[in-house]
Every structure is written in C-alpha cells, then in structure tokens.
Amino acid sequence: MSEIHDRPGERGPRPPEPPEAKAAAVADGIVPGFGIDTIHEAARRLSGHVVRTPLLTSPMLDELVGARVLVKAECLQLTGSFKVRGALNALLTLDEEARRAGIVAYSAGNHGQGVAAAARLAGCPAVIVMPHDAPRIKVDNCRWWGAETVLYDPRTEDREEVARKILQDRGMTLIPPFDDVRVMAGQGTVGLEVAEQARGLGLPPDAVLVNCSGGGLASGVITALDHAFPGMTHHIVEPAGFDKMARSLATGRVCANPHPPGGLMDAISGPVAGARPLAVLRHHDVTGLTVTDEEVLAAMGTAHRLLKIVVEPGAAASLAALLSGKVDVRGRTVALVASGGNVDPAVYRRALAD
Structure with a gap:
C-alpha cells in the first residue's frame, strides 16, 4: 500500500515497505x-x-x-x-504545495468522513474512494464536507489500485487509515x-x-x-x-x-x-x-x-x-x-x- 512520508513537509506516495522492513520494526x-x-x-x-x-x-x-x-x-x-483527529494531524504536516494538490483516502465509513472533514478544515481538496454499495448516508456525509467521492465495484476492483491511479494522475497524497x-x-x-x-x-x-x-x-x-x-x-x-x-x-x-x-x-x-x-x-x-x-x-x-x-x-x-x-x-x-x-x-x- 502506498503511504505518505513520515517526515513533515514531504509529499506524495512512496513505494510500499518490503515485508522484511515491517517485520524488523515489529x-x-x-x-x-x-x-x-x-x-x-x-x-x-x-x-x-x-x-x-x-x-x-x-x-x-x-x-x-x-x-x-x-x-x-x-x-x-x-x-x-x-477518525478526524488522525486525518487532520496527518494533513497539517504536509507542505503548502501538497495541500493545494489535495488528499486521497479509501474508506467505506468513518475514516472517509474524517478525511473529508479534515480537508474542509484545512481548505484543501479531497477524494474519498468508496465501494459503490456503501451506505448512502456515508457517501452523502463525505460530499457534505466537500469531498469528491469515487465509487468502485469491490467485486471487480481493488480500492488501493483505484486510489493509486488518482494519486498518480493528480499528484495527490494518500492519508492511510491507521498504519x-x-x-x-x-x-x-x-x-x-x-x-x-x-x-x-x-x-x-x-x-x-x-x-x-x-x-x-x-x-x-x-x-x-x-x-x-x-x-x-x-x-x-x-x-x-x-x-x-x-x-x-x-x-x-x-x-x-x-x-x-x-x-x-x-x-x-x-x-x-x-x-x-x-x-x-x-x-x-x-x-x-x-x-x-x-x-x-x-x-x-x-x-x-x-x-x-x-x-x-x-x-x-x-x-x-x-x-x-x-x-x-x-x-x-x-x-x-x-x-x-x-x-x-x-x-x-x-x-x-x-
């Protein structure tokens, strides 16, 4: 999974960590x-x-x-x-260029809404990748906060791949849900x-x-x-x-x-x-x-x-x-x-x- 860099001021997706690096950290x-x-x-x-x-x-x-x-x-x-706490903290560590480009999250629920709210509070664009069968109220809530929603079919599409294409095409930054x-x-x-x-x-x-x-x-x-x-x-x-x-x-x-x-x-x-x-x-x-x-x-x-x-x-x-x-x-x-x-x-x- 692509992730944003761990140091404030850096932007953009980075290559996934190799399994051995994560194992060593654990x-x-x-x-x-x-x-x-x-x-x-x-x-x-x-x-x-x-x-x-x-x-x-x-x-x-x-x-x-x-x-x-x-x-x-x-x-x-x-x-x-x-969820808005972690999303907003991650967003506020980004530099101005990264904020202007916007952020991406994939979520069917609370993380998506948290990222959408964080983006509105920080004044930056946001795209939330959601399954097409997500509860309507959650989709509507993300949109209320001003986020664009991109719906995908979980039976035939991978949400990380959908998000990765948006990151590459628009130069946006991923806000992961927990890791x-x-x-x-x-x-x-x-x-x-x-x-x-x-x-x-x-x-x-x-x-x-x-x-x-x-x-x-x-x-x-x-x-x-x-x-x-x-x-x-x-x-x-x-x-x-x-x-x-x-x-x-x-x-x-x-x-x-x-x-x-x-x-x-x-x-x-x-x-x-x-x-x-x-x-x-x-x-x-x-x-x-x-x-x-x-x-x-x-x-x-x-x-x-x-x-x-x-x-x-x-x-x-x-x-x-x-x-x-x-x-x-x-x-x-x-x-x-x-x-x-x-x-x-x-x-x-x-x-x-x-």
Whole structure:
C-alpha cells in the first residue's frame, strides 16, 4: 500500500515497505517518528479544530461492573468518530504545495468522513474512494464536507489500485487509515485528553480498554495513558472470529482477518493489522479480548440507558467486554473509548429492543 512520508513537509506516495522492513520494526518494537512527544505535537496542531469530547461517568454503570468506569465519548466528535483527529494531524504536516494538490483516502465509513472533514478544515481538496454499495448516508456525509467521492465495484476492483491511479494522475497524497505515525499520533490525543480529564476528576485509571481494528487508535491512546499512568494494564477489544490484532500480538507477525468481514462490528473488522501499531502495542504488553454481536448490542443499549449516548457496534466493543466480564476490573478504575456513533437506525433499534 502506498503511504505518505513520515517526515513533515514531504509529499506524495512512496513505494510500499518490503515485508522484511515491517517485520524488523515489529521484532524490535520500535516505530521511528512516533511517541509521546509526537502526540503532544499533534495536540497542539489540532487545538481549536476538533472537539474536546467529555469523559463520562455513571454511578449505575460503576455499580453494575464493580469498578469506576470512565467513558471517553468520541461518538460526539466531528463526523461522529475519533477518525478526524488522525486525518487532520496527518494533513497539517504536509507542505503548502501538497495541500493545494489535495488528499486521497479509501474508506467505506468513518475514516472517509474524517478525511473529508479534515480537508474542509484545512481548505484543501479531497477524494474519498468508496465501494459503490456503501451506505448512502456515508457517501452523502463525505460530499457534505466537500469531498469528491469515487465509487468502485469491490467485486471487480481493488480500492488501493483505484486510489493509486488518482494519486498518480493528480499528484495527490494518500492519508492511510491507521498504519502511519501521524495518524497514530492524532488518535493519541484522545488519550491525552482522557489523562487530563481523569486527573481533574481525581480518578487516575489503572486499566484501559480500546476498540481495535488496524490499531491506530489503540496504539495512540495506550501510549498517551501509559506515559501519564505508568503501570496500568492495557487491553484491546476485537470482534470474535476477527481478532487479527490479538493474533498479531501473539505471533509478532502482521495477521489478516477472514474475508469478507462479518457481523455488526464492521468498523473494527478491517482486513489487516497495522505493522506500526502492532510494534507499539507489543512494546506496551497489550492483551487482546473479543466480544460477540450479542454482547455489543447489549452494550449499546446500556450506553443509551446509563450514559445517554449513541454508540455504534464497533465503538461499543470495549464496553461490551467490560459488561460481559471478559476482564476482571473489580475495585479498579478503568477507562475506555466510545469511539464512534455512526450506527444504522435498524441496528440501533435492535440494540434498544434487547
């Protein structure tokens, strides 16, 4: 996959890294250009552009799980998802020439909307490559933010090839969904805010659960929180049967999910784990948990009743792990991220009916 360069001011696609380079990065647990300093730099870039979302608490939820629970409501972020943070941070590192040429992303959902919003905030063109059968609301939302949408047939076309042609023809820059240090740092600003807000409440967390697909959010949040609260335990949560990152953590190799993705948690059922996020997560000794569609539906209903927020299935995975007892947090303070709220109405009706 083509990616943008890791150093600010550089532009354009670069050749894919050879597999042995990624394997070496994973083996060493080192990701050049990523760390707590780059997360703080991202926070400065994003200040005034993204929503500082609330950190919610509920005595009823605390009693239900026997712990103090801190829920970061990124479902209230611009576009209804954390994704705009990483997209905008990556975009703002580009030089003026690259911004004028514009950016490209491929996504059927939250990443596309995040990139479209970031482009509008930065005043640059954007093209979002989407499957022709993507939900109409997601296509319309990308267009509302001012992005051009290019639709492709996933049965006969490869989205990376479609994007690569646009990059070559128009001289635009790709914004990857997760395997990029600037995207990871932007997502890490979620963790910085959680740390500041938790201290303000006098509730330093000693455990964190993060929904995980490619690992951009998890690697950023866990890096920020581990720096603020050394010694805390870290967990990622994935759909049962689609736990590519947990398998990657166990083997030290980038693993893929079965195709096509299954179940309700499409937002965290992506095809492959990110090599850079994997290296970071292995460095922090992260453990993997899985949840089922039924457990996620129950968690969505609980979020509505006790926290008064709308959470999409993939974004409810960490809460589902907590409610279903996948990890023992009794007597502890645990933080989690409600990472998005872009849910199909029919699915949400199911969640509220259960």
